[in-house]
Amino acid sequence: MYPIDLTGRNAVIFGVANDRSIAWAIARMLGDAGARIALTYQNDRLKSRVARLADTLDNAIILPCDAADDEQIQAVFAGLQAEMGSLSILVHSIAFANREDLAGRLADTGRDGFRLALEISAFTLLPMVRHAAPLMTSGGSVVAMTFHASSRVYPGYNVMGTAKAALEQEVRQLAHEYGGDNIRVNAISAGPVDTLAARGISGFLDMRRTHAEKAPLGRNITADEVAKTALFLCSDLSSGVTGAVLPVDAGYHIMAV
Numbered sequence: 001m002y003p004i005d006l007t008g009r010n011a012v013i014f015g016v017a018n019d020r021s022i023a024w025a026i027a028r029m030l031g032d033a034g035a036r037i038a039l040t041y042q043n044d045r046l047k048s049r050v051a052r053l054a055d056t057l058d059n060a061i062i063l064p065c066d067a068a069d070d071e072q073i074q075a076v077f078a079g080l081q082a083e084m085g086s087l088s089i090l091v092h093s094i095a096f097a098n099r100e101d102l103a104g105r106l107a108d109t110g111r112d113g114f115r116l117a118l119e120i121s122a123f124t125l126l127p128m129v130r131h132a133a134p135l136m137t138s139g140g141s142v143v144a145m146t147f148h149a150s151s152r153v154y155p156g157y158n159v160m161g162t163a164k165a166a167l168e169q170e171v172r173q174l175a176h177e178y179g180g181d182n183i184r185v186n187a188i189s190a191g192p193v194d195t196l197a198a199r200g201i202s203g204f205l206d207m208r209r210t211h212a213e214k215a216p217l218g219r220n221i222t223a224d225e226v227a228k229t230a231l232f233l234c235s236d237l238s239s240g241v242t243g244a245v246l247p248v249d250a251g252y253h254i255m256a257v
């Protein structure tokens with residue numbers, strides 16, 4: 001528990017698959033700070049697991065959302081309006097690419113795989129912010145999850161690096177477009193965390209080892225450390241911060257060798 005009070009704030013968090021998800025660490029952190037949490041789940045297969053996690057939070061709700069479907073995205077925000085009235089926080093913590101596109105050469109990525117990765121991992125932030133903004137009547141904070149492969153080459157990260165570059169550009173553009181509504185839009189660039197999505201990236205365990213060896217802090221980061229930064233970005237402590245990509249990577253990004 002940290003001395004940040006989000007009582008009276010409502011938060012929607014996209015991207016909980018299980019208790020290792022970065023989104024779940026963020027949900028717990030924001031919930032502990034007093035925010036009321038809405039979690040979305042991608043499909044029926046994940047529903048009961050997400051429901052069990054939501055049950056451990058105070059007064060949380062769950063809503064279905066396959067982000068490949070515009071109508072489901074829209075329905076989430078209609079549901080939030082009906083259940084919560086207003087919204088202060090949106091966390092986008094979803095990404096997807098076909099497994100075969102997360103190994104080998106980027107040049108071998110097909111049109112459909114490219115489209116899918118960019119659509120789920122980058123495009124989806126746009127309709128989410130568009131639908132959230134009218135509910136953020138007292139301003140708001142949007143946080144998206146990115147990775148250093150947006151600007152540096154990580155063999156195996158491939159098209160997901162392309163998607164993260166797009167996502168980070170969106171964060172800057174949206175920060176500009178919604179700043180007048182006092183809606184801040186930022187991204188956290190997390191070091192490698194052992195999650196379901198991360199295990200799909202070829203060479204992920206090597207990536208973790210290299211980070212731990214070379215990062216100034218001499219270790220990997222935890223999902224809770226990402227969540228603490230999300231808590232900061234979702235609170236008034238960061239009221240002057242927007243359009244930023246904040247690395248939470250034990251300092252790895254500053255190293256040249």
Ligand SMILES: NC(=O)c1ccc[n+]([C@@H]2O[C@H](COP(=O)([O-])OP(=O)(O)OC[C@H]3O[C@@H](n4cnc5c(N)ncnc54)[C@H](O)[C@@H]3O)[C@@H](O)[C@H]2O)c1
Nearest residue numbers: 015016017021022042066067094095145192193195196197
């Ligand atoms: N784990 C890491 O090392 C790391 C590092 C930096 C950034 N990230 C980013 O953090 C975010 C969360 O990933 P994670 O590592 O917690 O893994 P995770 O597997 O726990 O979460 C990924 C989530 O994306 C959701 N998702 C995928 N396709 C979807 C769709 N069509 N509709 C709705 N939801 C969909 C999944 O249901 C899942 O909840 C991702 O954006 C990821 O790229 C992860």
